[in-house]
Amino acid sequence: MTTEKAILTQDKTWFAACRVEDVVENGGVCIKYGDEQIALFYFTRRNEWYATQNECPHKKQMALSRGMIGTKGEEPKVACPFHKKTFSLRTGECLTGDSCSIKTYPVKVEDGLVYIKVDIH
């Protein structure tokens, strides 16, 4: 339902998700935003932040925030802990050849707080 909302409305807002130190280095945590679960990744090695849906579209498991992150070439990616399907953290595209993709969210850090751009519920 969230995807469908995103298409029909343009109403977005920056949501203050957590503090920088709440997030593991070079890994992910799960953010609760209403009924939405967002995987937030701090790619410390590259000093980059990413956010995606937490659900792996393959078997619909809320698990991507527990996955290992890394790169394929220059492309940052996350591997689902269940069956190691990998997805681009930048575009959400599946990198292991499946047609499924994941939603991504813009992230910004200000004054030690991490903000995620989300659809207004």
Place this chain on the structure above:
Amino acid sequence: MKIIVVGNGMVGYKFCEKLIAKKLPNAEITVFGEEQYPAYDRVHLSDFFAGKKPEDLSLAPASWYADNGIDLHLGDPVQYIRPAIKLLQTHKGHIRNYDILVLATGSSAFVPRIEGIEKQGVFLYRTIEDLHLIAAYAKKARKGVVIGGGLLGLEAAKALLDLGIQDSHVIEYADRLMPRQLDESGAEILTNTLTSLGLSIHTGKNTARICGKESITGLEFTDGTSLETDLLVVSAGIRPRGELAVEAGLETGMNGGIVVNNFLQTSDPSIYAIGECALYNEMIYGLIAPGYEMAEVAVQEICRLSANSTQRTREFTGYDMSTKLKLVGTDVASFGEPFANGPEVRNIILKDSAKGIYKRLNVTADGKYLLGGILVGDAKQYNLLLQTCKNRILLPQHPEDLILPVREGKKEEGTGITALPDEALICSCEGVTKGAICQAVSDQGCETVDEIKKCTKAGTGCSGCLPMVKDLMVHTLKQQGKYVRNVLCEHFNYSRQELFDLIKLHELKTYNEVLDQLGKGDGCEVCKPAVSSLLASLWNEMVLTKGNDTSQDSNDRFLANIQRGGTYSVVPRIPGGEITPEKLIVIGQVAQQYGLYTKITGGQRIDLFGAHVSDLPAIWSALIAAGFESGHAYGKALRTVKSCVGSTWCRFGLQDSVSFAIEVEERYRGLRAPHKIKSAVSGCIRECAEAQSKDFGIIATEQGWNLYVCGNGGSKPQHALLLATDLDSATCIRYIDRFLMFYIKTADPLTRTATWLNKMEGGINYLRNVVVNDSLGMGAQWEAEMQALVNAYQCEWKVAIETPEIRKRFNHFVNAPGEKDPTVQFDSLREQKKAANW
């Protein structure tokens, strides 16, 4: 030459793409499309509900048309055509002349005449517009029904499930699902699978009336039964869009299909029709591959006209309607003549209702050729069978082998690919042959599937052929004698053994140090766990410290095994399988308190399933307080040392196997290795502990112990081999120390001891020389290194619960600690629970 294309669906777009590639001089191309979106991938329409956006499904953005000089008009359907003066007018009032007109108007959903079909809450399933409407209405719907149990109907039913309508039904007029593709048994297996996924299937039902005042409230059937529903999706087949052609006086068929010849010309030679609106040989081709083939033929024909040539190169002669698709996660395929029967035909049928698998091959009576078949539940062999059928390849002596599950001793691949002729069509969507793929590898240097996709377009349509493309690539590379160096991944140009020595030499302690000093880039899910395992094997430091937590495999990161639904299982160590009644009671109490499913494992311990990640620290606090410690069931590490009771109770027992098993398990507990390690100790040669199926197994003799190594169960069971006989306990331990260190240092990642030995030159004799005769002179060093690891052991769970920094990571939501994942669901089974199906 003015070319106008009416319709901007997949086939209309493909026509433009192919025409542009020909670079015709003086071609002016105009496209009129009815929908608001530029051409999109209708085949994967239901992905829209699984999170895809319209842009994701788009075949080319509007800018592509502009870049290629195509005049694209969206939302502007053509209203009429006047063939006599080669002119058309559109809805928005454009009047255009053409030299060539191509009708790619596609098809529309067939709407059956049912009373009440105009009510609110009744939808079609055809366009992105339809999906928007369904998605919006579904928010207030709790029950949903799909009329039509064909391909598209089942896609629609999956869409309803994806939209969260759990009570979803499928109504089919015929006596079974997918009557065009499946026979009765195939449909029965598919029905069972779909039912287990939560869909209710009703066959042999004819809808008489749609009930409700303004909005739908239910359906009534001709047999007098009824079904309540809030939403109805009608997917009862397609009708070609031939209105324009009828009005223009072109020849059309019964259902409005536009009659075409072998060159896709309609009854007016300046007008062509391609795709689902075209009626060729009294048949509508409702699949994408024949549509693309029609586009190709029409393009070649137009090029011929443009060049004033009389030589025709390609014609359309019908198309194979074989299909393979994934329906709600289940493979369904039918090819050739799926229903062939009678005295001239031999049917070979495999049906496994427990596994949800049905396979049928129709073979000529002499057993030589494949005529067609059906695959449900497992369609891995589809491509091979299709090629065997299409190319009339002689069948092997026992054609049933083609569909039987692969067993030990038989190669999974092999016979198939190499036997195919070069002209065998591998990708039927894009028309790519085996020869073209092999050539891409050998002549154009493609060495990955992605490169082949870019180079040949193979696998860019339905992507069903990709496994075959990969096999062809590997096969071709091997033929060229290409050597693939055994490196870890793109980030490390070393083998595991080389890395082990380098990490030790440089005394590196964290994954980031290893990557900085020995690798490049930013790591991945292959090198992270492999390097983490090496660090643990070398230094045995608590795996979650020093920032190494996120370089662990997920199970190691949470010190538990992730299970379906995202909960974890907990396995406390029970050395040798010996446990006091008091400890058994504690396990029972913990399981009761946290609502866990309990099961005895194969390794003589107890597994507790269904623990929420945020409950793990409390569960372990209770277990540790009762004297338990981590069982490392989550790690590539020593698992269990099984035992039989031996001489303490058994009248045949020669030695105290339980005490020795406990000693061995407590020595190597927490030892991380390239793969998991299992062991067992039996008290006599009756071997009740099954030691000969373990990575190292010990069997009591009158004089002491016999030591066996490199066995395993699993997918390829292998018996352990005898390494040394009649050892005293201390010598036995020393040999195991050496054996394990040798394995840890030299095995490839994720390689069990059996596979490691199988690859070892000289085999067990060489290994015996190294371990028993110390032929490498490493014995003393390995024993010392093992002793250091043993001394460094600490229970990881004890450290985790006592270290606040680590403990706080055991939460599902970082911004709502303690709150559990609300999507976790359980079903009940035999008075316990189980994970809900996925």
